[in-house]
Amino acid sequence: MKYPIIAAGALLATSALAETPVLTVYTYDSFISDWGPGPQVEKAFEERCGCDVKFVGAGDGASLLGRLRLEGVRTEADVVLGLDTNLTALAAETGLFALHDRNELSFDMPVEWEDPMFLPYDWGYFAFVYDKAKLPEPPTSFEALAAAPDDLKIVIEDPRSSTPGLGLLLWVKAAYGDRAPEIWEGLAPHVLTVTKGWSEAYGMFLEGEADMVLSYTTSPAYHLIAEQDDSKAAAPFDEGHYMQIEVGGAIASSDELELAKEFLDFMVSDDFQSIIPTTNWMYPARTPAGGLPEGFETLIAPEKALIYAAGEAAKIRQEALEEWRAALSQ
Amino acid sequence: MARRAQPVSSVIWAGVAVAALVLALTLGTLAAVFWRAETLSALGPADWAAVRFTAMQALLSAALSVALAVPVARALARRRFPGRGLLITLLGAPFILPVIVAVLGLLAVFGRSGLVSDALVWAGFDPLNIYGLTGVVLAHVFFNLPLATRLILQGWLSIPAERFRLAASLGFAPGDIARVLERPMLRAVLPGAFVVIFVICTTSFAVALTLGGGPRATTVELAIYQAFRFEFDLSRAALLSTVQFAMSAVAAGLALWVAVPAMTGAGLDRLVERWDARGAALRAQDALWLLAVALFLLTPLGMVVLGGLRGLADLPVSVLQAALRSVLVSLGSALLMLCLALPMALAVVRLGHGLASNLLEGVGALAIAASSLVIGTGLFILIFPIADPQALALPVTALVNAVMSLPFALRALIPALRDIEGAYGRLADSLDMRGWVRVRLLLLPRLRRPLGFALGLAAALSMGDLGVIALFADPQEATLPLQLYRLMSAYRMEQAAGAALLLLGLSLGLFWLFDRGGRLRADT
Structure with a gap:
């Protein structure tokens, strides 16, 4: 009779598994893809925590927040990774997140970090990326872009469905305030689509469909480091560049709150x-x-960083969206 | 009718059960979203602008797709030439491509830096600018012309060969054939094809936005997306989805009112030989139509193939694993579709022509009028309290995809079944052939062609669909379209193009296998 032995083995296996705590990390999909940070992060943390890291992917940052709101207090998440400062105020409102108690930490970012609930893990500047050979003299500001000949085309993302799209909306608003509608009207003839x-926007840009695409100042680093192609660059704008700061937070009701906070410590570690x-x-x-990888030193370093405080972005985005829609719908 | 007098048969119950499942997946998920919304909100002017734009572009796209499909289907129906089968299969490709791939393919031909623009600039003209309503309609025709062609072609092939033989012996000119045989068939087939395409176009989002050139081209589906993501206003999302359903229902109602059932009559299921279309002018006309449509549909596909060749060689193993997973899901989905479509089609036919049968067929088509975001979110709301959504990702995908392809299967199966029942039904009744025996001996052999088509389409659609999986995605169980998007969002556009080519090849391969299987002996 082999069955009892197998059953006993299975029992042992489950009890052994039960002793290993599982840390469930909700994040956006591209984080956990084979080409994102996910696989390496999982391996590195599992080595130090003696736990099992389980990633759950949900679209992008905004879908991630939507999913958390749908799940509410019953969420399986212990850690949420990948919200940005445009979403943290709304995320804090859900009441799901715990305070991180890591207020003494300092960060290498152009702005101070004071949020008691979320800790940043990466950041970037939005920028228009172009091909140096095809566009030798890129515009140096939104106003210069508006004044450029009409056949200079940009492709942008929709703020209603995309994080960079929302970033551009807030960028123009932060730089120009009440003049934002006027700027958008000036940009309208240049917006190819x-x-x-x-992905769609960047794909279209690489196919040569548009002269510039809304992306990040760090995008040219991919082409340089992974493809040894130095033809792409980000155009520095005089108004300054809007920032995106991506953050992680621990879920207060988690059974593994200590482990979750340990993960947050790991998140800001080397x-x-x-x-x-x-x-x-x-x-x-x-x-x-070890510093930044070779190649990052070639990227532009904007002199002025623009960003709305967490609560403010949520307040003005509806108005900014209406201005955007009105200007581009004509 | 003797059959009407019988008690409601098990066939009808099976059809009703399938309808209940479809209702649960469409209106049930919508209700779940409504229920989960804690507030009630109203639609604003921007929403109504989106409704108007959606209806207008869908109307234009459907009208143009169907109008262009008639001459193409006629040419395919009355010509035999080497490569005809291959052409029919290839023409189906745009319909099954993931949106992002098809859009990039289209732009490689019609975009600012596409082939046509290059030629124009070379000849001293301005490059083409398709962004706007033109672009939206162009893309929708690109996607749906093949579907319209196939649906109408089925109509042509359902005219028994004996009719054409009789027409030839009576000395009918092509004009007479058109009047007596073809127009009544088109009157029966066109409204249905029109509605299917109209409904598909009403749920369009990424294509309409990208080629529409900006927020002018905001569709209802995009407004739903905004309500979910930007405002987390579930009630508005659900309201918008209701409007989407209403639009489709109105279109379906109008189509029913316009359509008249085709005449039925017996034939011996032989190959159609067309004596009427031997004239040189008609030959040239058909050849031109086929050439034009092949150029229009196949050039963008050619660009997808060319673009993908380099990336195909160094596809990572995980993409190949995803491809295998996608093939399995799509086979499962096709099989499920068959289990849903056959009982439903039988029930619709058994109910005859009337409100009940129209209603049942309408329910079968509901899924394509649904917002995939609402289905996904609704399913999530329903599943989350009882099970881990991630663990159910693949089965749910297979089921939703099966239901999504149900309308196409029904459109192909129902007319064929009606013809068979019309022609052989009484004979079978008199022989007391019922139940499974009737299905196996009478129906299945004569349904090979539409069944093969429906299975192929279901498998191919399921391959290319990202649909609801995005909400449920399990990192270890990614499907091929999801891996493709992941490659793109990791800047790996060349590998993504390779994955797109693989996807195109696999989808077409599956479609070809089933469709060819269906036509293998049906032509003899």
């Missing part, structure tokens, strides 16, 4: 931070001891 997400630049193609929130 608006896409659902970043092991995690050194994975970020060449997988997420963003700046790490704390520059690791």
Whole structure:
């Protein structure tokens, strides 16, 4: 009779598994893809925590928040990774997140970090990326872009369906305030089209459909480091560049709250931070001891960083969206 | 009718059960979203603008697709030439491509830096600018012309060969054939094809936005997306989805009112030989139509193939694994579709022509009028309290895809079944052939062609569909379209193009296998 032995083995196996705590991390889909930071992060944390990291992917940052709101207090998540500062105020409102108690930490970002609930893990500047050979003299500001000949075309993402799209909306608003509608009217003839997400827009740009695409100042680093192609660059704008800061937070009702906070510590440690630049193609929130990978020094460094405080972005985005829609619908 | 007098048969119950499942997946998920919404909100002017734009572009796209499909289907119906089968299969490709791939393919031909623009610039003209309503309609015709062609072609092939033989012996000119045989068939087939395409176009989002050139081209589906993501206003999302259903229902109602059932009559299921279309002018006309449509549909596909060749060689193993997973899901989905479509089609035919049968067929088509975001979210709301959504990702995908392809299967199966029942039904009744025996001996052999088509389409659609899986995605169980998107969002556009080519090849391969299987002996 072999069955009892197998059954006993299975029992042992389950009890052994039960002793290993499982940390469930909700994040956006591209984080956990084979080409994102996910696989390396999972391996590195499992080595130090003696736990099992389980990633759950949900679209992008905004879908992630939507999913959390749908799940409410019954959420399986212990850690949520990948919200940005445009979403943190709304995320805090859900009441799901715990305070991180890591207020003494300092970060290598152009702005101070004071949020008691969320810790940043990477950041970047939005920028228009272009091909140096095809566009030798890129515009140096939104006004210069508006004044450029009409056949200079940009492709942008829709703020209603995409994170960079929302970033551009807030960028123009932060730089120009009440003049934003006027700026959008000036930009309108240059907007070749608006896409659902970043991938469509960037794909169209690489196919040569548009002269510039809304992306990040770090995008040229991918082409340089992974493809040894230095033809792409980001255009520095005089108004300054709007920032995106991506954050993680622990779920207060989690059974593994201590482990979750341990993960947040890991998130701001060198092991995690050194994975970020060449997988997420963003700046790490704390520059690791080894510095940034070779190639990042070629990127533009905007002199002025623009960003709305967490609560403010949520307040003005509806108005900014209406201005955008009115200007581009004509 | 003797059959009407019988008690409601098990066939009808099976059809009703399938209808209940479809209702649960469409209106049930919509109700779940309504129920989960804690507030009630109203639609604003921007929403109504989106409704108007959606209806207008869908109307234009459907009208143009169907109008262009008639001459193409006629040419395919009355010509035999080497490569005809291959052409029919290839023409189906745009319909099954993931949106992002098809859009990039289209732009490689019609975009600012596409082939046509290059030629125009070379000849001293301005490059083409398709962004706007033109672009939206162009893309929708690109996607749906093949479907319209196939649906109308089925109509042509359902005219028994004996009719054409009789027409030839009576000395009918092509004009007479058109009047007596073809127009009544078109009157029966066109409204249905029109509605299917209209409904598909009403749920369009990424294509309409990208080629529409901006927020002018906001569709209802995009407004739903905005309500979910930007405002987390579930009630508005559900309201918008209701409007989407209403639009489709109105279109379906109008089509029913316009359509008249085709005459039925017996034939011996032989190959159609067309004596009427031997004239040189008609030959040239058909050849031109086929050439034009092949160029229009196949050039963008050719660009997808060319673009993908380099990336195909170094596809990572995980993409190949995803491809295998997608093939399995799509086979499962096709099989499920068959289990749903056959009982439903039988029930619709058994109910005859009337409100009940129209209603049942309408329910079968509901899924394509649904917003995939609402279905996905609704399913999530329903499943989350009882099970881990991630663990159910693949089965749910297979089921939703099966239901999504149900309308196409029904459109192909029902007319064929009606013809068979019309022609052989009384004979079978008199022989007391009922139940499974009737299905196996009478129906299945004569349904090979539409069944093969429906299975192929279901498998191919399921291959290319990202649909609801995005909400449920399990990192370890990614499907091929999901891996393709992931490659793109990791800047790996070349590999993504390779994955797109693989997807195109697999989808077409599956479609070809089933469709060819269906036509193998049906032509002899």
